[in-house]
Amino acid sequence: MRMRPQCLKMGDTIGVVAPAGPIDGERLTRSILFFERMGLHVLLGAALDEQYGYLAGTDEQRVADFHAMVADTSVKAIFFARGGYGTARIADKIDYELIRKHPKIMWGYSDITYLHTSIRQQTGLVTFHGPMPVSDIADKDFDQLSANLFQQLFYPKTLHYTEEVSPLEVIVPGEAEGQLVGGNLSLLISTLGTAYEIDTKNKLLLMEDIGEAPYRVDSMLNQLRLAGKLDEAAGIIVGDFADAEPNKEPSLSLEQVFNDYLANLSCPVMAGFKIGHCFPHFSVPLGAHAVLSTSAKTLTVEPGVQ
Template identity: 65%
Template sequence: MIYPKRLQKGDTVGVIAPASPVETRKLENGRKFLKELGLQVKLGKHVDKVYGYLAGDDADRLEDFHAMLADPDVKAIIFARGGYGTARIAQDLDYQLIRENPKIIWGYSDITYLHTAIRQETGLVTFHGPMVASDMAKDDFDDLSRFLFQQLFGPTTLIYSERISPLHTIAEGEAEGELTGGNLSLLVSTLGTPFEINTKGKILLLEDIGEEPYRVDGMLNQLKLAGKLEEAAGVVVGDFAKAEATLDSSLALEEVFEHYLQSFSGPVLSGFRIGHCLPHFSVPLGAVAHLSSKEKTLVVNPGIQ
């Protein structure tokens, strides 16, 4: 794996919108938090564009990404928001440029597609964490979510235990491997593409928002039939926000996970506050993680050098 360099106070971070359009007010509110961290903020040339449900056309969004990668003054790229659209630019992304300029890349949700493509094409560790014009802009952006940005300023081993939230064991065991995954629907959308998620021997993180139990069932079934669940060493079930069933008769979300994962050969734990939630426990994808049902912990090695 390639580990990006740590940030220093006074460094410049680039903010771009590779998916859906950004609200100016929210973007400005989020910038304030980055400045509180002692960082300078450079906005992408096209960050305020709107092209239907996209933040500019594909060429605009690619141009911003490539410009931030090539700019020697920009030490990290933190995405403004997710939504939809990153899969549209994955094939045209300059992965050699990323390899030559391995910077901190931070975001989640629709950014899962970019995390997966970049990691598998370049080996760069990237970060699953809150974004500028969505999470950072909220009045209730909490202390833990804020504190976890400190992992970008120095190598930090992250420990998630029941001190943060109650954890439920779905399958017993201990496993170690690279942390991979993210948004479930985006992971499923990689199947059959050049960027198909590789889960072999890895700790698989799953989270999502707005998906009813029957939809989660269908996506887990697709991962199962594709061999992606069986190949993983362990599974971390993150937050599934706004997942209430609207059907008159439905399985509970917990029943869905148990159906697919209770006979898993390694550890499976749920209840992690990772995803579309606050607090949002940010983690480096590609870093080595250790998952234990006995200790009820997820320990993730530093994601920077």
Template identity: 65%
Template sequence: MMKPARLQKGDTIGVIAPSGPVNMEKLHKAIPFFEKLGLHVQLGQHIEEKNGYLAGTDEQRLADLHEMIADKNIKAIIFARGGYGAGRIASDIDYNLVRNNPKIIWGYSDITYLHTAFHQATGLVTFHGPMLASDISQDDFDELSGRMFEQLFEPTKLCYSEKSSPLCVRVSGEAEGELVGGNLSLLVSTIGTPYEIDTKGKIILLEDIGEEPYRVDAMLNQLKLSGKLAEATGIVVGDFAESEPKVEKPSLTMEQVFHDYLDKLNIPVISGFKIGHCLPHFSVPLGVHAKLSSSKKTLTVDAGVE
């Protein structure tokens, strides 16, 4: 495990888009949030590029990532948005460069592919949290979601309890291990690749958006058949937004799908966490030690920075 250094007032953060194209008006609307935290913001050279559903070519997006990692003046990389495309550059990332320049990496959704790849290749602790153009720019971006960035300035042990949202104990028990995971569809897409998610002895975070019950069924089935669920010590079910069937047809509910795949496991499973495509968005470091307790209905996560 390799933790990045904490931020200091006056530091510069880099903003790039390794996935989908960016709405620049929304991005610029989010920049004052970081300036109020005492940070300077530097945009990637190709952040305004568009290539179909990608924010520029693979080469452009990779170049921005490498440039921000190599730049000693950049202390954190906060991604502009998710979408699709991070997995396309995973095999060309210079992981030695990442290993030799550990810094804060923050984002979620499609960024799950990078979280997983960085962790598998280098052991770097990264952060699952809201991004500029897709979240921070929104008028309803809330105070709690904003306060979660404070963990980047001071090592902080986080504790999620029912003070944040109602939680449902699906399977009772106590678990501990590294917290890994993120967006379900991206985790499934790593299987069979060099960046395949490792769940052995770990607590898995699962969240997603826009996936109907039959799609979540298929993805959980793949995690089950590949042994990823059985190898874990516990499961944290985050937010599954916009998951209703898009057309009227016979369907299981999401609760029924969760019951079929999660409620029969022999490890603790708790759902209801406001982690994912939601507000408030409780941000957590990935790759650090965590504890999941059904008796206390809590998830505690060690600090992600040094």
């Protein structure tokens, strides 16, 4: 059953936690000012200053921080500070019943894809794929469109992605609708064979990634294909694949790889969406109903909040 979290109001408190990589305190401070300008108060997780190798504290510390924010009724939204690596390590340690009892806005992307997937499939909660405080909001290239899309959290807003945002390429023509799911391709692959395996049946599957050469994207798409996830999808939305240049020669181009795996699907496929490790970063609610139209070259997504 789908749950949409309550929208934010001016004066609300939001929480920031780091369930993956360790944070840069200076960048976090800059991002806090962004939220304060929106009229929000920011509560920082107790373990934000922790570091355990490439993780923002031990698994136990990161889970405890997250659970504390979920249980705190004064906190109306949880923003994940950054990606990196680590959310898959805590997926089986999360109290999903606690989330069902306290559904609230949750926002992030990249490594957070694992949490988006596990939380949605365990609880039905709509979560948000969007730019994060430390890795994006504090960046000098953070742009106005990316900033404006945070307004979808303050009232139920239908999103319309058109070519006014970026040129879109039709790989397979058609129209499709369904629940919007997905996120970072490498994280989607890491769910396969687990209790949190991505469900794409009759869904619109979004995929994006960064720093993956064409042969790596080829390998991951092949795994999705062999697992039946591409054939089951109602439609495919190809987001941004940043820094995807070949690191060995000869190489297929990324476009050739997409064509090999996606051009013969029976569902509509469209590429070029500025969703992912990019600016602008068009944030979207995962789990919300969406419509993909290649004739109109649009993606329409129903509100993620109520």
